[in-house]
Amino acid sequence: MAHLPETMDEVTLSWLQGAVAGHPAFTGANISQMRKTPVGEGIGQMSAIAKLDLDYDGKPGPASVVVKLHAPFQGMRDVGIRYDMYARETAFYQSLAKDVTVSIPTIYFAGWDSASQRNAMVMEDMSNRYWPSQLSGHTLQQAECCVDAIAKIGAGHWDADFSGHDWLPDSRSPTIQRIVGDYQMATPVALGNLDKFTTPESRAACERIAKNIHWIYEALAEPPLILTHFDTRMENFVFTDPSARELALIDWQLMARLRPGYDIAYFLGTSIPEEMRREHQAALRARYLAGLKAGGVQDYGGDRFDVDYRLGTMAMTVIPILGGASFDVSNERSVALFGAILSRSMASVLDNDCLSLLPN
Numbered sequence: 001m002a003h004l005p006e007t008m009d010e011v012t013l014s015w016l017q018g019a020v021a022g023h024p025a026f027t028g029a030n031i032s033q034m035r036k037t038p039v040g041e042g043i044g045q046m047s048a049i050a051k052l053d054l055d056y057d058g059k060p061g062p063a064s065v066v067v068k069l070h071a072p073f074q075g076m077r078d079v080g081i082r083y084d085m086y087a088r089e090t091a092f093y094q095s096l097a098k099d100v101t102v103s104i105p106t107i108y109f110a111g112w113d114s115a116s117q118r119n120a121m122v123m124e125d126m127s128n129r130y131w132p133s134q135l136s137g138h139t140l141q142q143a144e145c146c147v148d149a150i151a152k153i154g155a156g157h158w159d160a161d162f163s164g165h166d167w168l169p170d171s172r173s174p175t176i177q178r179i180v181g182d183y184q185m186a187t188p189v190a191l192g193n194l195d196k197f198t199t200p201e202s203r204a205a206c207e208r209i210a211k212n213i214h215w216i217y218e219a220l221a222e223p224p225l226i227l228t229h230f231d232t233r234m235e236n237f238v239f240t241d242p243s244a245r246e247l248a249l250i251d252w253q254l255m256a257r258l259r260p261g262y263d264i265a266y267f268l269g270t271s272i273p274e275e276m277r278r279e280h281q282a283a284l285r286a287r288y289l290a291g292l293k294a295g296g297v298q299d300y301g302g303d304r305f306d307v308d309y310r311l312g313t314m315a316m317t318v319i320p321i322l323g324g325a326s327f328d329v330s331n332e333r334s335v336a337l338f339g340a341i342l343s344r345s346m347a348s349v350l351d352n353d354c355l356s357l358l359p360n
Contacts, residue, residue: 003015004111004116004118004119006116006118007069007072008038008048008050008067008069011036011050011120013034016031016034016065017030019108019109019111019120020061020108020122022109023108023109025061025062025106025108028058028059029056029058029059030056030057030058031054031061032055032056032057033055034055035053036050036051036052037050037052038050039051039066039127046077046079046251046253047068047069047070047071047080047253048070048071048072049066049067050066050067051064051125052065052066062124062125064125065108066105066122066125066126067120067121068120068121068123069118069119069120070086070118070119073327075326075327076326076327078326079322079323079326080253081117082182083175083178083254084167084169084175086117086118086119086253087114087167088167088168088169088253088254088255089110089119089251089252089253090110090111090112091112091167091168092255093107093110093121093252094110095164095165096168099157100227101155101156102149102152102153102247102248102249103248103249104248104250105124105248106123107123107124108122108124109121109122110122126248129239129240129248130241130242132234132235132239133234133235134233134234134270134340138234138271140280141244142234142237142244143267143276143284144244144287145239145244145247146234146237146247146271147287147288147291148287148291149237150263150264150291151264151288151289151292151294152295153227153249154226154227154260154263154291154292154295154297155292155297156227157226158224158226158260158297159223159224159225159226160226160227162227168227170221170257170258171218171256172217172218175256179318180213180214181214182322183210183321184213186321186322186325187206187207187210187321187325189324189325190320190322190338190342191203193324193335193338194320194324194335194342197339197342197343198343201350202342202347202349202350205349208355208358209317209349209355211358211360212314212358213318215358215359216311216314217315219259220312220315222259223259224259224300225259226257226259226260227257228255228256228257228262228263229249229254229255230255230263231251231254231266231319232249232267232271233267233271233319233341234270236251237249237250258312258315259308260292260300261307261309261312262308262311262312262315262316264284264309264312265308265309265311265312265313265348266312266316268284268348269316269344269345269347269349270319270340270341271344272344273344274343274344274351277348277351278351285305289301307357310352310354310357311357313348313349313352313354314349314354314357314358316345317342317346320341320345321342323341324338324339
């Protein structure tokens with residue numbers, strides 16, 4: 001399409017009709033009315049999201065869709081542009097999504113305009129599903145379901161050939177190196193914004209990680225490399241119901257190629273309250289390795305996985321540090337979210353003796 005909306009106000013009936021016209025679900029369907037409802041405030045940090053309820057003249061299409069645009073808050077939008085997050089997610093849905101071994105939302109339209117640095121997506125509405133809260137926690141059964149999905153992605157794309165996807169970075173690529181390079185500058189800002197969520201020990205650990213962040217990401221560039229979602233926190237898993245029988249994984253803005261261990265370390269280190277992680281971490285790590293083996297991965301585990309897990313635990317602190325330096329501090333939900341992620345991730349760093357791996 002020639003034009004992508006700047007804001008939700010520009011998501012008009014005519015724009016929507018044109019965006020979805022090429023998708024089979026809308027073949028022969030003429031949208032007559034739409035009603036917009038903003039969703040995900042303080043959850044979709046990097047995007048503006050709205051649900052559109054639809055009426056039709058004649059043949060119907062989906063009763064509702066979700067539209068996702070770039071972040072409305074300029075600080076977070078700048079982060080998304082700097083790290084190619086909007087371009088990456090669009091490229092994923094246009095080229096690689098069909099090969100991913102977990103359920104994802106149906107995408108009716110995905111567009112990226114490099115000139116205006118805008119993206120827009122129209123996707124399946126999953127608002128009637130069960131959305132766990134990052135803050136209030138979840139059940140062990142739900143955590144196990146997420147771990148199974150993470151293992152399935154890793155096994156399905158173990159040491160895969162991604163030569164046809166030049167947009168997909170590894171940790172030596174300029175995109176990831178920008179993240180790494182910014183970590184040190186963002187650390188004092190994030191720790192200041194989220195001071196009440198830190199301890200002297202966690203602050204010191206964060207500062208040491210910042211000193212060694214280039215070394216950490218260089219270690220994550222050594223093969224085998226797997227497809228890494230990079231943001232496997234609880235709120236990006238959408239369940240059919242609280243019993244966690246089925247799930248879909250959303251928000252593919254940060255995906256990359258890294259060593260195994262990052263996604264599972266990120267999930268356990270940010271989505272599970274500290275007491276629950278300490279009690280169940282060993283069993284959930286073993287479940288992840290069993291999932292890899294069931295998916296055909298041989299000769300991986302033991303000390304190598306332990307090192308990868310600890311590297312991933314330190315590396316994933318880029319999320320609360322970069323986000324914690326850029327988010328809208330007037331949004332109470334955002335403060336609580338980034339604070340919880342920072343507190344939990346640094347506790348995991350300390351509990352797993354990750355700092356002992358560092359050269360400095």
